[in-house]
Amino acid sequence: MKIVVLDDYQRVARDYGDFGALPEADVDVRHEHLDPTELIAALSDAEVVVAMRERTPFPAEVFERLPRLRLLVTTGMNNAAIDLEAAAAHGVTVSGTAMYGATKSSNTAELTWALILACRRHVVTEDRALRDGRWQTTIGTDLAGSTLGVLGLGRMGTQVARIGQAFDMRVTAWSENLTEQRAAEAGATLVSREELFAGSDVLTIHLKLSERTTGLVGPAELAAMKPSAVLINTSRGPIVDESALVAALIAGRIAGAGLDVYGVEPLPLGNPLRGAPRTVLLPHLGYVTERSLRGMYEQVVEDIAAWQAGAPVRVLAAPA
Structure with missing residues (x-):
């Protein structure tokens, strides 16, 4: 299973999330932001993609060009950059994470x-x-x-x-x-x-x-x-x-x-x-603390594991 983690600017995804616990996972962590011309090539063989907040848009045309994609995980429980209707239409499950792990952070x-x-x-x-x-x-x-x-x-x-x-x-x-x-x-x-x-x-x-x-x-x-x-x-x-x-x-x-x-x-x-x-x-640092990022990546791995087990959690859906 190919997993691509996007926009890990701080290079902490592997330290904070136990991706090694996922069976048969080939994890590609990207530390630099990918522009639209680079994105499709980078994700072409990915079954799972992890998006950091709203940094990378996922409109309908992106889902159309990623036929292998089956799970999109976003940090946070809201992401205006993801077209949830298009995701559903292309058979892609979208899961989120509680922004700050198990605690309410300020x-x-x-x-x-x-x-x-x-x-x-x-x-x-x-x-x-x-x-x-x-x-x-x-x-x-x-x-x-x-x-x-x-x-x-x-x-x-x-x-x-x-x-x-x-x-x-x-x-x-x-x-x-x-x-x-x-x-x-x-x-x-x-x-x-x-x-x-x-x-x-x-x-x-x-x-x-x-x-x-x-x-x-x-x-x-x-x-x-x-x-x-x-x-x-x-x-x-x-x-x-x-x-x-x-x-x-x-x-x-x-x-x-x-x-x-x-x-x-x-x-x-x-x-x-x-x-x-x-x-x-400042460069969008509001949520960039150790506790916040650790909680996010821990729940990213939980989301992927739950999806692998056939029981996805924290699923996001378009408003009815």
């Missing part, structure tokens, strides 16, 4: 706060200045007494909101179906979407990517923000209109942005975000 929430603090206290700028021989080149902004706006108050947004309270911030929140009671349970105040953008000193995004949320943060929303505010996105890149964000940063309409996600990943060398001022840019 690793993306922790990284969100790393970006918030880096932006508000100019950590990257001061680090570079110090290495260049300069001393105290910026003035930081206090979090205490300021307003944290949370766009999307689900599990991750709630974790971020509670940390905001520990910094003595006023926490506001909005999402389409959020209620006052649910917001209050997270220590936040429900406000309108317009109020969220206009009143936040730090606006952080924690929404799932969908047709409804794609481009949700666009020119009008960025224009409504305070010139002193920063935007943080550790959710999904396409929720923010990147061109509008770059324009807002260059024009000084917002004070900065901390980003861990992008419309195209890895972020292309020529992307204007790379040269945008007052930004802290």
Whole structure:
């Protein structure tokens, strides 16, 4: 059985997942991202493919060109880059993994706060200045007494909101179906979407990517923000209109942005975000911790073993 593991950038798949326990498994681990022209050739004889999050799209045309493929395992229990209807039509089982093994981790929430603090206290700028021989080149902004706006108050947004309270911030929140009671349970105040953008000193995004949320943060929303505010996105890149964000940063309409996600990943060398001022840019590290990756790869092996035994687990299916 040929198994191809995609996008193991950190080179830990074999250490964290016991692929050797799978009978008659020929495992090919790819450490570099494959572009579409390379993908089909690399997977042509694979019966099982392991995808890392949404790095590699699997639309209908990919399934059509991989007739040997029978199991696609994705890390995480949601993957917008996989056409589940097409997978089913081509006889491919799709299984997922609980993102953080058996525990609920706050690793993306922790990284969100790393970006918030880096932006508000100019950590990257001061680090570079110090290495260049300069001393105290910026003035930081206090979090205490300021307003944290949370766009999307689900599990991750709630974790971020509670940390905001520990910094003595006023926490506001909005999402389409959020209620006052649910917001209050997270220590936040429900406000309108317009109020969220206009009143936040730090606006952080924690929404799932969908047709409804794609481009949700666009020119009008960025224009409504305070010139002193920063935007943080550790959710999904396409929720923010990147061109509008770059324009807002260059024009000084917002004070900065901390980003861990992008419309195209890895972020292309020529992307204007790379040269945008007052930004802290990370390469989608929200879930990249030892506990998270270990839990993922352990469950990848469980998924493959269960499928081999004829009883697949954590099966993902298209909505009815």
